[in-house]
Amino acid sequence: MLSSLSVYIAPLLVFGLVVFVHELGHFVAAKLCGVYAPVFSLGWGRRLFGWKRGETDYRVSLIPLGGYVRMASRDDDALSGIEGGDADRGSLDVGGDGAERVPSGLWDPQGMAPFGPKAVPADRWVESKSALARVFILSAGVIMNIVLTVTVLSGLHLNYGNRYVPAVIDSVVVDAPAARAGLQAGDRIVAIGGSPIKAWVEVQDRVTPVTSGSLDVEVQRGTERLSFSVTPQVAEGQDPVTGAMKPVGRIGVLVRDSVVRESLSIGEALVLGSSRSWKMATDVVTVLGGLVSGEVSAKNLGGPIQIARTSVQAARNGAEMLWSLIAFLSLNIAVLNLVPIPVLDGGQILMVVAERIKGSAFSMRTREAFARVGVLAVLALILLVTFNDLRSVFTQ
Structure with missing residues (x-):
């Protein structure tokens, strides 16, 4: 656990490190060019x-x-x-x-x-500078945030190991699909649909999307390896990424409450850190898509106050949780900066590419208007997340 003083310095560490790394990317790229x-x-x-x-x-x-x-x-x-x-x-x-x-x-x-x-x-x-150099300068902050995320997650895996809940069934719901198929408490799920399974989260990832048809589930029962055909029942559930309610597959088993930490080599830690970073990035893109489609409510967006509160809570839970939060925020900043909104990196890159296609620079008036639209969009976003933050503070 961190000291009381360190806990309340945590938001400064989170904000400062993530922003410093992003801006350092732009700065170093500018110097190189x-x-x-x-x-x-x-x-x-x-x-x-x-x-x-x-x-x-x-x-x-x-x-x-x-x-x-x-x-x-x-x-x-x-x-x-x-x-x-x-x-x-x-x-x-x-x-x-x-x-x-x-x-x-x-x-x-x-x-x-x-x-x-x-x-x-x-x-x-x-x-x-050339269009390629300008794109490099503009994207360097995003690249550095991605590097920070992969480095932190890989370092956490190397230091703390791969933490996961084994796919061992603790109990089976009576008359649920798993019970009818023949699965029992104590069975270790080792494969679903031919794909190897080790962690419980992998079971959820395989079963949840299946709302029609059946699954081939292989389990280890004592010294025997058995195969069952399980037809998930459809229920209303919450998407773990977007929070939206949607039909999901359920087989009616509960996981045994146990956590395993598996030691990793440097190479394994780097592979797992990279994999987790990619999954995190796809989740952020999914949420952004949900905001555009209306599947995700803007009420779910948090701002500086929420980040500060989360940072303090993470610090109270120890360095591992705090560094995990830093990795999460760094990756979020990387993806969000690629959104093609003026004044964000993505918008500026879009402007450079458009000028390259056009064959000449846009007029000063056009670029000023482009920038001001971006400022208004960012200010609107800041007001929204600040409102959400204050609402969460006063309604809890």
Whole structure:
């Protein structure tokens, strides 16, 4: 268990690490491509503190939500209000609101804007780079979040082992499909439909989608391996990913309450961590699709307050749960950033690809309108999740 102080620092760890890794991806990619990146910020708004090393001011800003990497742009002045940047390249507005000028420690008489009087060379603008390089820069944050997720999950498996509930039947419901087929308490399910089974969650994954027809279930009973044909009965159940009610298959067995931790090699841990990351990503995509189709209610979306509460609870349950939450949030941020909404990475990538197809850059007016639509969409999402957070706080 973590200390009481560590528990309440947990939200800062969760937010900070996930955002830092994402922005670090953009920053490193920009540097590799030769783009001038004068600001690397955790948080938005007024600069609280930081340090300047080389060309870049590494800072922590007032509003502890998200972060950004400031990159040199052909339209730096016009887009500064949208991108959280600097309104005056000769005299830096650190907070983006005109209230603070460049501290003496940041100003360099020989430096480039916004920390010096020299103009940024055109070959160091984002727009001067190839479409492939710009896509790389924009997608690097997502890539880093995926790497973080795989690394954390693989590390957890390596350190704690593969934790699972064996597929051993504890009891069989009287007159349920399993009982009628001949399954008994103590049977270990070893295969369904010819596919090997080890964990109980695999039984659920195989049985739940079957609402017609039968399943070939193989069990180990003592020294015997037996095969049964089981026809699931259809019931109303909750989708474990979307939460929506839908018809599901049930065979009427209860699992034995036991947990096994299986030691893994580095290779096995990496394979399992990657597999879990992929499953997590497909679940997020499924939920997003459900939001669009109406199958998933927007009331289920949580925001910063919910994340903070979940972080504290995870920390109380130990480091394993806290790091699992970090992996989950990192993967969510990766997938959500690929949604083609302006100002998100996916929207910016879409703009680059569209310009490539068009053969020329969109006008400043078009890009400003595109960005402002994105800002409004993101603000609407923030208001929605904040409302959901406050409702959950006051209704519990």
